[in-house]
Amino acid sequence: MLGDRPIAGFAEGTMAIFNPKKSVIVDMVMVQLLSIILTLGTILVTGANTLDSNTVSYLVAGLFGSFMMLGGIYSRLASI
Numbered sequence: 001m002l003g004d005r006p007i008a009g010f011a012e013g014t015m016a017i018f019n020p021k022k023s024v025i026v027d028m029v030m031v032q033l034l035s036i037i038l039t040l041g042t043i044l045v046t047g048a049n050t051l052d053s054n055t056v057s058y059l060v061a062g063l064f065g066s067f068m069m070l071g072g073i074y075s076r077l078a079s080i
Helices: 006-018 024-046 053-078
Strands: none
16 A cells, blocks of 8 residues: 555545546547547548648648647646
8 A cells, every 4th residue: 555554545546546637628638639640640641642732731730730739738747
């Protein structure tokens, strides 16, 4: 357990699980950004032959922006 007393260690462990430092909204934003990255990457890989250059450039810009936003969230979470 976490301490000398088993009950105190259990209580501290329970509080750590049910009272996280980061918000649930941050988790939802991270999931949305990851799904955007996967979707745009899949479109680029599977449809690269049929897409015109404007569409590919928009997809790459969206992919780059999503990576930048996700990196910003991860860097802020690392500082907590």
